[in-house]
Amino acid sequence: MNAVYRTWPSLLSAALCAFGAWACESPKPPPEPAAQPTEVVMLSDDEEEPVHDGRWVYEGNCAGCHNENGDGQGPTMLALGLKARSFAQGGFAFGNTREAIFRTISAGMPGSSVMPSFKATLTDDERWLVVDYVLTLCPRVDEKASGTALTVRDRPQIARGLLPAVVDGQPEWPRGILIGTPEGLTFEYRTDDVRLLAVRQGDFADRTDWNERGGGELVPLGKAFFTIGGGNPDAPISILRTGTIRPGRAQLRATIATKDEVGLDYDIYDSSDKRAAIVKERVRVEALPLGGVFTRSWEIRGDREANNLIIDVGAPAGDCEWVRGVPETWQQIGQLFRTPVRQDGWIVAKRGDVFECVHVAADKNTWLVKDSNSVRLYVPVFAGAEHVGAKVSATIVMTTDWSEELLAELGKEIAR
Ligand code: HEC
Structure with missing residues (x-):
């Protein structure tokens, strides 16, 4: 293989x-x-x-x-x-x-x-x-874990603290969360404005420079195989209102890490600080014989009228070559997107040697929008005055070897 x-x-x-x-x-x-x-x-x-x-x-x-x-x-x-x-x-x-x-x-x-x-x-x-x-x-602690090393055993672990820059030259994040999963992936979030920075594979984290109030530097140990926005991503959820798209501000409500469910709950506020939506973001590691296959999902409830959201799924972005996924149907949502949209399926982009494959599954109200440099989901949470809500997910596969057969196989696994 x-x-x-x-x-x-x-x-x-x-x-x-x-x-x-x-x-x-x-x-x-x-x-x-x-x-x-x-x-x-x-x-x-x-x-x-x-x-x-x-x-x-x-x-x-x-x-x-x-x-x-x-x-x-x-x-x-x-x-x-x-x-x-x-x-x-x-x-x-x-x-x-x-x-x-x-x-x-x-x-x-x-x-x-x-x-x-x-x-x-x-x-x-x-x-x-x-x-x-x-x-x-407690669940049994790894006997080898000593000093400041944190390990993940059979349940997800959450660690909070100051995160070093994901990529040299980018900012560090004073408030960060690392979510380590038993499958060996770590999701690295900036938590002041809930943004996924990177996904890593390998050991979990080392907590250095401990001080009594917490907040010591938390060094993630895994290798980042997936990085969003070069380690300093834009706000992932924007609000579309009367023809204008503005970034939403996210505020964390809770972290969830149980055997069955891992992720963050947060609220999205608009530019006048009114709550626009309530979001449950979850991550899941797919049990596939490939390294680094994970799914992000968002369950969204709108809180105000005329709040349609745009979620940037974080892949792929920037100078990449689109390999697959330019859909047959071209649609236009208002005057905003003169771009292809569809409800589900694979989009594949190639950057250097790596194929970034994104499988999006969205419910009937939601549209996938591919623009020149990212994959976004257009999520109406209100249709007129009627609240519709939405549930969408994006499975991301990074691979140096891409084929239609591989996608077909993965598709079957993900559907399970
Ligand atoms: C007044 C209620 C209260 C009492 C009393 C209390 N705790 Fe807690 N403890 C909490 C809450 C709430 C949390 C979770 C805090 C959070 O996640 O923000 C917590 C968290 C913890 C944690 C987890 C910290 C971490 O790193 O996540 C430990 C360990 C702990 N408590 C131990 C103890 C011990 C031992 C005692 C008794 C000596 C104690 N607690 C007494 C409310 C309490």
């Missing part, structure tokens, strides 16, 4: 790294009150003393929010209509090594989070004890 057919190592390793049974063990019953001997054999005669272990610290200080089993749905959180971090899902933003968790507990979480600092209320010893207890509620 051609060089592009890499094996898909991480799928295998994900399957092999069986989720340690102890990791998802159901919670033990709460400890009996003091002086009540448990099955733990007391070595000395101080049976009168309560057992000041990690679980005791946890139940007294953390379970109200994180719940006894660590699922993040403790009574305090439920009362606030919120959820704390679920330990069972892993994926700590600030790292899952003992040191990282210790720092999180000591410093609390930066930003608007309600996760408090325990520096004043718990001693160092108590904090270390509770760290070890929290780890028993």
Whole structure:
């Protein structure tokens, strides 16, 4: 096979790294009150003393929010209509090594989070004890992970922090998110205006230069095989209104990283700061015997009339040769696009040796627009006064070897 057919190592390793049974063990019953001997054999005669272990610290200080089993749905959180971090899902933003968790507990979480600092209320010893207890509620941590290296095991991981420039000479991003998937791809987002910067393949990330409030530099370790806008992309979602296209401003609402769903929820604001749309953007790694095949999808709900959106799917752009996908049907949407549009199918462009193949699947209201240098989706979220909403997805394949047969094969896989 051609060089592009890499094996898909991480799928295998994900399957092999069986989720340690102890990791998802159901919670033990709460400890009996003091002086009540448990099955733990007391070595000395101080049976009168309560057992000041990690679980005791946890139940007294953390379970109200994180719940006894660590699922993040403790009574305090439920009362606030919120959820704390679920330990069972892993994926700590600030790292899952003992040191990282210790720092999180000591410093609390930066930003608007309600996760408090325990520096004043718990001693160092108590904090270390509770760290070890929290780890028993988490998916198993890679034993090799030490210091600041973050690894992804069997669930997606999210890490936030200062991201170095994707390409030399481009800006660094003080607020960034890395989403690492068990399949070995990492999605690198700038989060102040929700923009996908790059997709990487390889190890996850190294957190250097830690400081107590978080925000140390987060160095993604994988190789960027897909970069948008040279590492400094334009706003990916624009608003089309009365004949004018203006970039929308995105504001992050939530990050999602579960076994089934990975991505970001955000709102799009127009130039007068009115909310125009609510977006769920998801990423998925396709389990295909090719390196680097992934799908981005957007589920969009319009919030105001006459907001039609244009999504730049981020590929391909600039000096490339269009190989496939100039559609048979030419349509014109208003006076704006004197360009080909269609609802789904493949577009293939070639840049240097690499073919960038984009498969777009859109629902019936949505149109794919290929202009001279990018692939965009025209997404009406209102038709007249009627809200229509939209769901679109784009699967991106980077390969040095392109053929119609390959596309046909991929098409079948993606349709599954
Ligand atoms: C008042 C509620 C509350 C209490 C009490 C609380 N937490 Fe949290 N904790 C949260 C919330 C909410 C988050 C998620 C914050 C976010 O994602 O912005 C969180 C997140 C965390 C994280 C994940 C940090 C990361 O890197 O993603 C850890 C670890 C943690 N808490 C440990 C603890 C421990 C240990 C205790 C007790 C010593 C504790 N928490 C007490 C609310 C609480």
